[in-house]
Amino acid sequence: MTFAVPVVDISSYVRGEPSAATAAAFDAACSEIGFVQITGHGIPLPVLEALGGALDSFFGLPLDVKKGYTAPPRINRGYTAPKSESLSLSLGVEPAGRMNDFFEAFNVGVPASAHPDLDLPADDYADNIWPPLPGYRRAVEAYFAEASRVAGTLTTIFADALGLEPGFFDAFTGHSLDVLRMNNYALPPGRVDLDGDLDGDLTGMGPHTDYGICTVLWADRVPGLQVLGPDRIWHDVLPEPGALLVNLGDLMARWTNERWLSTLHRVKPPIVGGTIERRRSAAYFHDGDLDAVISTLPSCAGDGAKYPPITVAEHIAAKLAGSRAGVRNEAAGREAARVLEAGSQQGN
Numbered sequence: 001m002t003f004a005v006p007v008v009d010i011s012s013y014v015r016g017e018p019s020a021a022t023a024a025a026f027d028a029a030c031s032e033i034g035f036v037q038i039t040g041h042g043i044p045l046p047v048l049e050a051l052g053g054a055l056d057s058f059f060g061l062p063l064d065v066k067k068g069y070t071a072p073p074r075i076n077r078g079y080t081a082p083k084s085e086s087l088s089l090s091l092g093v094e095p096a097g098r099m100n101d102f103f104e105a106f107n108v109g110v111p112a113s114a115h116p117d118l119d120l121p122a123d124d125y126a127d128n129i130w131p132p133l134p135g136y137r138r139a140v141e142a143y144f145a146e147a148s149r150v151a152g153t154l155t156t157i158f159a160d161a162l163g164l165e166p167g168f169f170d171a172f173t174g175h176s177l178d179v180l181r182m183n184n185y186a187l188p189p190g191r192v193d194l195d196g197d198l199d200g201d202l203t204g205m206g207p208h209t210d211y212g213i214c215t216v217l218w219a220d221r222v223p224g225l226q227v228l229g230p231d232r233i234w235h236d237v238l239p240e241p242g243a244l245l246v247n248l249g250d251l252m253a254r255w256t257n258e259r260w261l262s263t264l265h266r267v268k269p270p271i272v273g274g275t276i277e278r279r280r281s282a283a284y285f286h287d288g289d290l291d292a293v294i295s296t297l298p299s300c301a302g303d304g305a306k307y308p309p310i311t312v313a314e315h316i317a318a319k320l321a322g323s324r325a326g327v328r329n330e331a332a333g334r335e336a337a338r339v340l341e342a343g344s345q346q347g348n
């Protein structure tokens with residue numbers, strides 16, 4: 001079977017014009033793969049280029065300077081150093097405390113001050129940390145605003161694709177807990193034992209599903225990202241030029257009773273010609289309102305709901321405790337089973 005992440009042009013929805021063909025293409029892609037590549041998203045090229053420049057300027061700083069922008073694990077903001085997170089712990093498939101992912105990241109999110117009329121918890125809607133690099137904050141905020149707009153367009157498409165009333169997701173996303181995680185996959189020169197580490201434990205980012213509603217993913221066209229296909233094999237995925245990747249998170253799998261899947265993905269060491277090449281990505285997580293309750297949609301319940309209702313707060317807290325604080329998540333049985341089923345198949 002050939003594996004491909006479908007490309008869908010969303011420009012009609014970006015213009016505010018619903019399109020049955022676009023919604024149907026999303027339904028097919030979300031049902032079969034759980035990943036989509038979107039074109040026609042309308043994010044201006046200079047905004048994307050400035051985001052890349054911001055990543056370069058921050059991650060180019062010395063490690064001890066970057067570590068100065070680290071927040072405690074419960075605050076999903078600022079810098080995370082290589083090997084201080086383990087995404088597979090969000091699924092509970094590894095012993096707790098084993099922090100092996102070599103990505104480094106910088107997180108920014110929606111602060112409580114963005115919604116002055118609401119009384120939002122300060123730890124979840126934490127203030128951002130901004131390194132004093134010229135243009136950094138402006139570039140990241142400009143991309144954040146564009147990705148937020150695209151995420152809103154996606155939920156409009158999702159409502160049409162699922163046959164829900166227009167605006168269905170608005171009630172769950174008015175103060176959505178959105179986070180942009182900018183990732184850098186690079187290893188200091190000379191530190192990697194290519195024979196030893198690569199055959200063994202070295203992981204760019206461990207296998208995981210994303211936690212929320214959907215993720216908008218900008219990535220360099222450098223190999224590394226792998227998606228677990230319906231054939232239970234890990235497949236390499238490179239975005240088409242100009243396209244953004246979109247993948248569904250766990251909350252969408254819960255809403256749809258797995259008609260749509262939160263697809264497992266991971267990042268292998270990006271090896272080109274026998275050496276590790278630097279790779280960058282930026283994942284915008286559209287996670288929903290902290291206090292929203294996610295229950296299986298009646299139209300998807302079929303013979304019964306596979307998941308009990310859960311608040312966004314409960315679900316995200318269990319996942320983040322795994323990935324950021326090393327506390328194995330015991331509540332992700334359905335996703336963990338899929339990782340273990342895929343076993344050690346390495347894909348193409």
Ligand SMILES: O=C(O)CCC(=O)C(=O)O
Binds near residue numbers: 219225267283
């Ligand atoms: O680097 C990538 O392409 C994937 C990143 C990712 O899966 C994440 O940040 O959740």
Ligand SMILES: [Fe+2]
Binds near residue numbers: 208209210265283
């Ligand atoms: Fe992810």
